[in-house]
Amino acid sequence: MKRMTWITLFLALSLVTAGAVGAEAPVFKIGVITSLSGGLATGGNVTKQGYEMWAKRVNDAGGIEINGKQYPVKLIYGDAQSEPSQAASAAERLAAQEKIDFALGPYSSGVTLAAAPVLEKYKIPMVTGSAESPLIWREKFKFTFGTIPPVNFTGSSALNVIATLDPPPKRAVVIGSNDAFSKATAETFRDTCEKLKIKVMKYDIVPSGQDLTPYMSAVRAMRPDVIAFGGHDEELIRLVKALRQIHYAPKALLMHYGVTEPAFIEALGKDAEQVYGASVWTPTLKTKGGLIWPDAQSYAADIKAAFGIVPDYTMAACSAAGLAFQAAVMQLGAAPPLDEAQKLALVDVLEKLDIHTFYGPIKFSHEGEFYHANTGLTPLAFRSRVARPLSSVRPTTRRHRRSTP
Amino acid sequence: MELLPQVILDGILIGGIYITIAIGFSLVFGVMHIIDFAVGEWIMLGAFLGYYLNGWTGLDPFALLPVVFVVFFGIGYLIQPAIQRVISGHRGNPLLMGLVFTFGIMLIIRGLGLTIFGFYSRSIPSKLAASSWLFEKGDFFLTVPFVRLAGLAFAVAITLVLHYMLKKTDFGTGVRALAQHKESAGLMGVDSHKTNCIIYGIYVGISAMTGVLVCTIFSMTPMEGGRYTVLAFFVVVLAGMGYLPGVPWAALFLGLIQSIFIVYLSASYTLLAVFVVLYIILLISPKGLFGRGW
Numbered sequence: 038m039k040r041m042t043w044i045t046l047f048l049a050l051s052l053v054t055a056g057a058v059g060a061e062a063p064v065f066k067i068g069v070i071t072s073l074s075g076g077l078a079t080g081g082n083v084t085k086q087g088y089e090m091w092a093k094r095v096n097d098a099g100g101i102e103i104n105g106k107q108y109p110v111k112l113i114y115g116d117a118q119s120e121p122s123q124a125a126s127a128a129e130r131l132a133a134q135e136k137i138d139f140a141l142g143p144y145s146s147g148v149t150l151a152a153a154p155v156l157e158k159y160k161i162p163m164v165t166g167s168a169e170s171p172l173i174w175r176e177k178f179k180f181t182f183g184t185i186p187p188v189n190f191t192g193s194s195a196l197n198v199i200a201t202l203d204p205p206p207k208r209a210v211v212i213g214s215n216d217a218f219s220k221a222t223a224e225t226f227r228d229t230c231e232k233l234k235i236k237v238m239k240y241d242i243v244p245s246g247q248d249l250t251p252y253m254s255a256v257r258a259m260r261p262d263v264i265a266f267g268g269h270d271e272e273l274i275r276l277v278k279a280l281r282q283i284h285y286a287p288k289a290l291l292m293h294y295g296v297t298e299p300a301f302i303e304a305l306g307k308d309a310e311q312v313y314g315a316s317v318w319t320p321t322l323k324t325k326g327g328l329i330w331p332d333a334q335s336y337a338a339d340i341k342a343a344f345g346i347v348p349d350y351t352m353a354a355c356s357a358a359g360l361a362f363q364a365a366v367m368q369l370g371a372a373p374p375l376d377e378a379q380k381l382a383l384v385d386v387l388e389k390l391d392i393h394t395f396y397g398p399i400k401f402s403h404e405g406e407f408y409h410a411n412t413g414l415t416p417l418a419f420r421s422r423v424a425r426p427l428s429s430v431r432p433t434t435r436r437h438r439r440s441t442p
Numbered sequence: 443m444e445l446l447p448q449v450i451l452d453g454i455l456i457g458g459i460y461i462t463i464a465i466g467f468s469l470v471f472g473v474m475h476i477i478d479f480a481v482g483e484w485i486m487l488g489a490f491l492g493y494y495l496n497g498w499t500g501l502d503p504f505a506l507l508p509v510v511f512v513v514f515f516g517i518g519y520l521i522q523p524a525i526q527r528v529i530s531g532h533r534g535n536p537l538l539m540g541l542v543f544t545f546g547i548m549l550i551i552r553g554l555g556l557t558i559f560g561f562y563s564r565s566i567p568s569k570l571a572a573s574s575w576l577f578e579k580g581d582f583f584l585t586v587p588f589v590r591l592a593g594l595a596f597a598v599a600i601t602l603v604l605h606y607m608l609k610k611t612d613f614g615t616g617v618r619a620l621a622q623h624k625e626s627a628g629l630m631g632v633d634s635h636k637t638n639c640i641i642y643g644i645y646v647g648i649s650a651m652t653g654v655l656v657c658t659i660f661s662m663t664p665m666e667g668g669r670y671t672v673l674a675f676f677v678v679v680l681a682g683m684g685y686l687p688g689v690p691w692a693a694l695f696l697g698l699i700q701s702i703f704i705v706y707l708s709a710s711y712t713l714l715a716v717f718v719v720l721y722i723i724l725l726i727s728p729k730g731l732f733g734r735g736w
Contacts, residue, residue: 074556078665082561215710241709246669248660251452251701252709254585258445271563274661278565282587282659284574300562304661
């Protein structure tokens with residue numbers, strides 16, 4: 038008798054729980070495929086913070102408004118572990134098991150190139166906030182979009198500024214790390230140097246993670262005016278330290294990603310000075326946004342309050358990727374869960390999207406070599422000023438220079 | 443050819459870093475027969491302790507090395523009985539058991555590191571890191587970065603101290619006896635439990651100090667330990683597994699190969715060259731450069 042009572046109670050409880058689950062309000066299930074561990078964890082976690090910030094603000098406001106009703110967003114993570122193969126597995130799991138409506142993309146181009154075909158197969162749209170290799174856009178993935186323009190669109194801006202130095206630089210050494218993004222960056226630097234009549238004395242793609250001090254000693258003997266390096270944050274720090282240790286400072290040291298990253302300046306202190314970089318966004322940029330954040334400054338203040346850091350352009354681009362989805366799904370007027378036809382329609386809306394955000398304009402190209410990349414932005418060239426602690430780092434506005442790619 | 447002295451010097455200085463990474467690893471393998479997969483993680487933890495101590499005290503990282511050693515010696519001393527339990531008793535294949543257990547330690551430390559320290563790169567500032575000695579005459583030049591020179595001096599000091607300890611002290615005699623035959627050493631009065639704890643403590647302490655050095659010369663993230671585990675493994679395999687006197691020579695040899703290849707042949711294939719050289723040597727002499735390893 039006693040056992041029967043327990044069984045009845047258990048069944049009743051199960052029914053109540055099942056009812057509660059069944060009654061759960063619909064949410065937009067958004068898969069986030071990014072590197073939370075492995076060698077690219079620094080950048081991966083920067084993207085995570087950007088996506089999280091957007092989701093938090095959306096949910097604080099009650100959700101995305103569709104036909105007068107609010108639908109919250111739920112981020113479901115898939116750790117790419119800094120490995121393309123793991124990114125593909127994570128995309129497969131999110132698509133097949135979690136039945137996500139939409140995806141926010143990985144950190145790094147190699148990982149994005151692995152995740153994108155899987156999402157194509159499942160017809161799930163993805164906007165990535167951090168993938169700059171032109172290879173992604175040359176593949177012409179129908180369901181993949183990116184808020185950061187490719188490096189061949191932005192990477193030449195800093196060199197254009199360096200070319201105006203007095204006296205103008207004549208010789209350069211270009212190095213790239215051996216991954217999709219870094220190689221593309223190095224290629225862009227090399228091609229731009231040639232266009233600007235700066236002689237490329239040495240061009241090498243090197244395996245990531247190795248000690249470049251002997252290489253830099255050899256470079257020093259060539260006395261180039263410019264050393265340009267395509268790589269990720271960790272490698273940039275190592276390179277600057279190697280140059281410092283051999284006591285060599287070229288007229289211009291050029292890097293692409295990382296120069297605006299707080300960790301770069303914190304790790305290098307004063308040595309971060311004089312490093313030129315390119316970006317499409319800084320917290321001091323004058324922008325006007327319609328969704329969530331009215332301008333770059335309010336976004337930066339929000340990030341500072343939440344994470345205690347000043348955001349770089351990757352973090353901002355990731356939050357902007359969320360805004361792109363939000364704007365598109367609002368225009369479409371589709372409530373979750375999205376079916377296949379709605380996902381296809383969402384791609385059409387994304388292709389026609391033309392919005393202004395705290396990050397700047399988001400307008401995806403729908404043809405040519407920048408297919409589905411955001412080409413509405415203006416590249417900025419700048420150089421780090423004085424090292425400051427993580428919490429208060431801020432690239433100078435005084436030295437901003439606009440240039441066209 | 444005017445670059446050659448610089449290339450050789452750079453190779454020796456890289457070798458100095460490799461010595462510190464690998465020497466503790468070789469010691470612990472030689473005595474306890476453990477392939478410790480967590481070596482990179484001890485280096486990472488030492489780097490972060492050095493980073494925070496430097497931030498709190500403002501002391502130069504080289505002045506912090508004794509503190510880091512003492513802290514991690516204690517940690518190693520306390521952890522060793524757990525490893526000993528796994529590799530001894532009736533369990534089969536102690537070498538494999540030790541490897542799997544330390545692999546687990548590695549994963550735990552890496553996960554905790556990422557959670558506690560965050561994902562940003564850290565670098566310890568040092569006055570030495572910003573100074574170097576430069577000799578320049580025409581096209582010839584020689585730069586000696588002080589921080590790397592200090593790293594080499596540290597490596598030489600560690601090697602000499604270990605050599606003295608193992609060859610000239612009663613404790614060292616006990617350690618060598620234990621490495622040769624555990625049971626016989628026990629019958630001769632060597633306390634294997636205590637000796638193993640001390641050796642593991644020394645190894646963890648040396649690895650942690652190496653972390654401070656590496657974080658001063660380069661930088662460190664919680665995910666980076668694996669890189670140093672691989673390097674330690676390479677050096678120790680090349681030296682001969684468990685053959686401690688071979689470590690400095692193997693480390694210098696690898697450093698020189700890397701430096702010469704990156705400058706004179708191709709920067710793109712340096713790591714490949716290191717692997718190929720390692721494999722060729724192992725094919726000719728499977729017990730390492732000196733034929734004295736396991």
